[in-house]
Amino acid sequence: MDRIKTEELTGAQILIRCLQAEGVEVVFGYPGGAVLWIYDELFKQDKVRHVLVRHEQGAAHAADGYSRSSRKVGVCLVTSGPGLTNAVTGIATAYMDSIPMIIISGQVPTHAIGEDAFQECDTVGITRPCVKHNFLVRDVKDLAMTMKKAFHIATTGRPGPVLIDIPKDVTTHSCEFQYPETVSMRSYNPVKKGHAGQIKKAMQLLQQAERPMVYTGGGIVLSNAAAQLKDLIKRTGFPITHTLMGLGAYPATDDQFLGMLGMHGTYEANMAMQHCDVLLAIGARFDDRVIGNPAHFAQNPRKIIHIDIDPSSISKRVKVDVPIVGNIPDVLDEFLVQLRDKNPQNISAWWKQIGEWRGKDCLKYDRQSKIIKPQFVLEKLYEVTGGDAFITSDVGQHQMWAAQFYKFEQPRRWINSGGLGTMGFGLPAAMGVQMANPGATVACVTGESSIQMCLQELSTCKQYRLPIKIINLNNKYMGMVRQWQQFFHGNRYSESYMDALPDFVKLAEGYGHSGLLIDKPADVEPALRETFKRKSDLVFLDFITDQGENVYPMIPGGKGITEMILSEDL
Numbered sequence: 001m002d003r004i005k006t007e008e009l010t011g012a013q014i015l016i017r018c019l020q021a022e023g024v025e026v027v028f029g030y031p032g033g034a035v036l037w038i039y040d041e042l043f044k045q046d047k048v049r050h051v052l053v054r055h056e057q058g059a060a061h062a063a064d065g066y067s068r069s070s071r072k073v074g075v076c077l078v079t080s081g082p083g084l085t086n087a088v089t090g091i092a093t094a095y096m097d098s099i100p101m102i103i104i105s106g107q108v109p110t111h112a113i114g115e116d117a118f119q120e121c122d123t124v125g126i127t128r129p130c131v132k133h134n135f136l137v138r139d140v141k142d143l144a145m146t147m148k149k150a151f152h153i154a155t156t157g158r159p160g161p162v163l164i165d166i167p168k169d170v171t172t173h174s175c176e177f178q179y180p181e182t183v184s185m186r187s188y189n190p191v192k193k194g195h196a197g198q199i200k201k202a203m204q205l206l207q208q209a210e211r212p213m214v215y216t217g218g219g220i221v222l223s224n225a226a227a228q229l230k231d232l233i234k235r236t237g238f239p240i241t242h243t244l245m246g247l248g249a250y251p252a253t254d255d256q257f258l259g260m261l262g263m264h265g266t267y268e269a270n271m272a273m274q275h276c277d278v279l280l281a282i283g284a285r286f287d288d289r290v291i292g293n294p295a296h297f298a299q300n301p302r303k304i305i306h307i308d309i310d311p312s313s314i315s316k317r318v319k320v321d322v323p324i325v326g327n328i329p330d331v332l333d334e335f336l337v338q339l340r341d342k343n344p345q346n347i348s349a350w351w352k353q354i355g356e357w358r359g360k361d362c363l364k365y366d367r368q369s370k371i372i373k374p375q376f377v378l379e380k381l382y383e384v385t386g387g388d389a390f391i392t393s394d395v396g397q398h399q400m401w402a403a404q405f406y407k408f409e410q411p412r413r414w415i416n417s418g419g420l421g422t423m424g425f426g427l428p429a430a431m432g433v434q435m436a437n438p439g440a441t442v443a444c445v446t447g448e449s450s451i452q453m454c455l456q457e458l459s460t461c462k463q464y465r466l467p468i469k470i471i472n473l474n475n476k477y478m479g480m481v482r483q484w485q486q487f488f489h490g491n492r493y494s495e496s497y498m499d500a501l502p503d504f505v506k507l508a509e510g511y512g513h514s515g516l517l518i519d520k521p522a523d524v525e526p527a528l529r530e531t532f533k534r535k536s537d538l539v540f541l542d543f544i545t546d547q548g549e550n551v552y553p554m555i556p557g558g559k560g561i562t563e564m565i566l567s568e569d570l
Helices: 011-021 033-043 056-068 082-096 123-130 140-155 168-172 196-208 218-222 226-236 267-275 328-339 348-358 374-385 397-405 426-436 457-463 479-488 504-510 521-533
Strands: 007-010 026-029 049-052 074-078 101-107 133-136 161-167 174-177 212-216 240-242 257-260 278-282 303-308 322-325 390-393 442-447 469-474 514-518 539-544
Touching: 007 011, 011 033, 011 140, 011 168, 011 174, 026 056, 026 426, 033 074, 033 101, 033 161, 033 168, 049 457, 056 074, 056 082, 056 101, 056 426, 056 457, 074 082, 082 101, 082 123, 082 161, 101 123, 101 140, 101 168, 123 133, 123 161, 133 140, 140 161, 140 174, 161 168, 196 278, 196 303, 196 322, 196 328, 212 226, 212 267, 218 226, 226 328, 240 267, 257 267, 257 397, 267 348, 303 328, 374 397, 374 442, 374 469, 374 521, 390 397, 390 426, 397 442, 397 469, 397 479, 426 442, 426 457, 469 504, 504 514, 504 539, 514 521, 521 539
Parallel strands: 026 049, 026 074, 074 101, 101 161, 133 161, 212 240, 212 278, 240 257, 278 303, 303 322, 390 442, 442 469, 469 539, 514 539
Antiparallel strands: 007 174
16 A cells, blocks of 8 residues: 655645635735744745735734635635734624634744734734634644634634634644545534424425514625525525525516515515514524514514524524524525425515505615715716615614615625624725635725724735725714714714814825815715726725615614604604
8 A cells, every 4th residue: 555645844835735725825924033034935835825914903804805706715824912902903803703714823832822022912812702613723733733623613603703823833844745535523513404203394384474574684695505595585485584694595577575584674574574474583592683572573472493503693682483593594594495386375464564664664764865875876886886786784874774775786796794793894895805816896885983893904905906896984073972872872972973083085095095185965976886897996985974864774773673753753
């Protein structure tokens, strides 16, 4: 029997070989003392491209955006101590939204761990609550297998970020290298196939429903199940709604789509969610921004079917009747097999009721305003891009308006921080999206508060010629904070007014980009059209918008999903 050929490599060389073996094309990072040997090996090869960010938070967000907008794993590389702690916000952001990502962090030499060495921190302890798993590699012989395990854990089951902490001396030590072809872990075996009996029960409930509803979340997008979902909805004729993270999994322009649900969801989606008699939840987790008060949600009797890869998400906030643990595409394939010879039931009375709710026109706003309305900018952005752009967003009012008014037709086109709600996410995430999708149209929808959180990444965009279009909805307030202060704090706008804003046009120009100030509604569309013709340039569009505009519908904290505030109620 021939012996498998091996070669002796340093830990730094092994790390790069592992990345190459996993098909990694881009690493986002920032060098420092603990990772210099790794950077030296990156310099010597050309298969893995390195993108130098200006802050480690930007590296994590860029790797995150890269992953969300593709079917690839995002990778970032940071040094020990402050390099790692700067990245924690981005790691937590990815963890909350179940994004497959690998974080490689440098660490002080093994003999110095626990000695309060220069730039030392307890990386494993700090990140344990916000990663799917983490590793500290103390022996170079363990590095290749650890890398294989990390990619396997990050991408299987419910995805998530996995961190590998590598002491500096491990990167210099040598051993024979052989990358494992497969990995098996006794303690980690995610279920893929749904239970046949449970699927049969679910189908019986759905076929008996008079008021069915399908509610989907980010799990549909992450598991690449959009095709099966569309087939299911068309075969059944059921209405469907998405969470913020699920947008694009089903075409937004289709009549069966009721819009986003939840705190700022449509009237019709929320009412249908509350008044259905059978609810099919797929890859969603019934979080607080979706169903509001669980006690209020439970007032209406309904049968709930819940499909999820993660058993801990089922019956966590809402008790379900038919739990199905499994990989969503596999489970939906089984659903479709059972539907093959079935005729859809008549639910015309239910659609008539939904039509009445739709008649509320809950997203209406003043289209005659002489001040730019942010909703108008998003509608025009959709028109100008033909709905074919990748849209990243920061967090706040602009995020909700983008979700409401940009009609996403495909999955992985809407890139935002849902679970953690991270201001500063939009621009570095857009960098990752552009790197993963060269030549694609990428727009970052942001606000004057959020954009300043990671503004330094404009420098990265210049270095790598990333032609992102920045849509800044500038109302001179932390908009969502101001909205809540208006409704629930007696109009006391404590620290939400931005009184020292920069000239964003000059700022963009200072970084070597172009900028444009738009303060009249008539100029919105021409500015957008001219900007998106400039395929090679980053353009910063600063739209001066109505300071008093609020996001409607709105569900106050602690209320139920039918207890919405609409613009007409004021």
